[in-house]
Each structure stands twice: as C-alpha cells, then as structure tokens.
Amino acid sequence: MENQTTNIKPINADINYDKEKLFRKLSKEEKNDEFIAIENQTFFQSVKKEFKKNKRAVFGLIVLLTVLLLAIFGPLFSPYTYDQQNMALRNAPPSAAHFFGTDKMGRDIFVRILYGARISLGVGLMAAIVNLILGTIYGGIAGYAGGKTDMIMMRIVDIIYSVPSMLYIVLIMLWLGAGVTSIMIGISITCWIGMARIVRQEVKSLKEQEFTMAAYVLGASPKRILLKHLLVNAMGPIIVNVTLQVPQAIFTEAWLSFLGVGISAPKASWGTLCEAARELIQVYPMQTIYPLVAICITIISFNFVGEGLERALDPKRKR
Secondary structure, three states, X not given: OHHHHHHOXXXXXXXXXXHHHHOOOOOHHHHOOOOOOOOOOOHHHHXXXXXXHXXXXXXXXXXXXXXXXXXXXXXXXXXXXXXXXXXXXXXXXXXXXXXXXXXXXXXXXXXHHHHHHHHHHHHHHHHHHHHHHHHHHHHHHHHHHOHHHHHHXXXXXXXXXXXXXXXHHHHHHHHHOXXXXXXXXXXXXXXXXXXXXXXXXXXXXXXXXXXXXXXXXXXXXXXXHHHHHHHHHOHHHHHHHHHHHHHHHHHHXXXXXXXXXXXXXXXXXXXXXXXXXXXXXXXXXXXXXXXXHHHHHHHHHHHHHHHHHHHHHOHHHOO
C-alpha cells in the first residue's frame, strides 16, 4: 500500500503552463468575435427599408409622383388652356404642337388630361382625408367604448351603408348642382364606413392587450390610451386603407362623369374626357384611349403602393 501511494502523482504535474498564453490581453478583433451587430432603426426607418425592397411599390410611387408633378406644373407651362378652342384644328392628329391632338372643339387633349388629373386626384385625396379623419375617430370611439355605445354607433353605420352611395351623390347634385364639390361631398358620405369598421375591430383587439392594461393602471386617461396607444398600433391597416381609398374615389368620379352626372363642361376630368369622346370612338378612338390609360396607370400605381405599404407595415410578412 505504501508503494502505491508513493507512486501517485498530481494530475496536473506534467502540464507546463504558459502564463503568457493564458493570461494575455485580447486584441480588438478578438473582443468583437462574438459581437452581433444590430442596426438601430426606428419604426419609420424599418418601414422605409421594407418598402424599398418591393420594386413594384417603388415603381408605383415614382409613377404617382410623376403624374402629380405633371398635373400641378404641366398646365402652367403649356401655351394652351384646358378650355381654349380652335375650330380650325378640330380632331387634329398628334403633332409637335399638340402631343395628343385636339378634340371635336379644337381643344388640346394633352392639357385637358393634365387638368383632369387635378380634379380626379383632388377628389381621391379629399375622400382619403375624410376617410382617415372621420373613419379613424368614429371607429376608434366605437371600439374602445364597447357595449351599448358601440352597438348604437355601428347601427348608424349600417343605416348609412344601406343606402347606395350613388343615391347620395345624385341627391346632392340636385341640391348643389353638378360640380367637383358635389362629387366630393357625395363620395365622402360613405367612404369612411369601411375604415370605421376596420379601426373598430383593431381597437377592440388591442384594448385587451397587456400594454393597454399597463397604461390604464399607470393612470392614463381613456383619451390618451385611445390616441397614444391603440390608434398608433393600428396605424398599419389605417394607412393601407387610406392608400386604397384614393383609386376607388378616382374610379367613382370617372364613372359618374362618364355617365353624364359628374363634372360639367367646360371643366374636364378623366371621366368627362371619356364621355366627350364616346360618340367619336369609331372615328377617333385615341381620344378615348388617352384618358382611359391615365385612369388605369394611376389606379394600378396606387394599388402597387398600397400593396407595398401593407407588406412593409405587417411584421408577419417581413423576411
């Protein structure tokens, strides 16, 4: 037993320690080997980055900005006005002087399309603003209040929605006369209903979350909870709905003007231009095609932008 105990050596007896290798300062590169760099981004920076990845959305935004700039500044630099007539150049073909030719009254079609873009885009933007303000506030109050208040407010929405929007527009035109103001008021009466329902549903879902309860426990007022917490977190669906409301209003105005109950002459919207050229469609079909192409390009571009915003604002779809 004594021989066995004397032959036992310490476990680390044969290991030669190199203190310089074990105890040395790490270089900067070695210190950052396990560091994971995360770019600090705000919410809007993240949305902007995701939006840029969608090529169709970027293309749609560029087209919309081009149309908007042409509508604002195009008529200002043109030697013609939208109502200037020249009976000697009736139904003239496209030329250097008149890019899209002239109509049956000798008016420059290109200038009238640019001027019509002002009216059509103005109607769409007005409907979007009403949709944003009225629909968000109404739906937010209904969703947050709940109970009888929610039931009464949504029954009012159902009553308004039960009447066709076309009837509202026709009645307002009979009262105020045909014009841009009448169409804007008529479209604005019902355009906010869809937004109100979306916001109501989002607010009802968000007010059951933990952050809402935390804000309530900390003493936040109902107004602050609704505006600072609930509506801010529901901003994604709100922005997408507003974006898609613009082409819907443009199409409604063009359809009404094409039926002859919209903008009155000599003012021109895209729908009015289509209606004026309808009787000459077999002889001069391009006079109808030009405004139709403008309507299609604008609506498709808005849809592309709306799709891009929907993907950028929805965290579940981000890759």
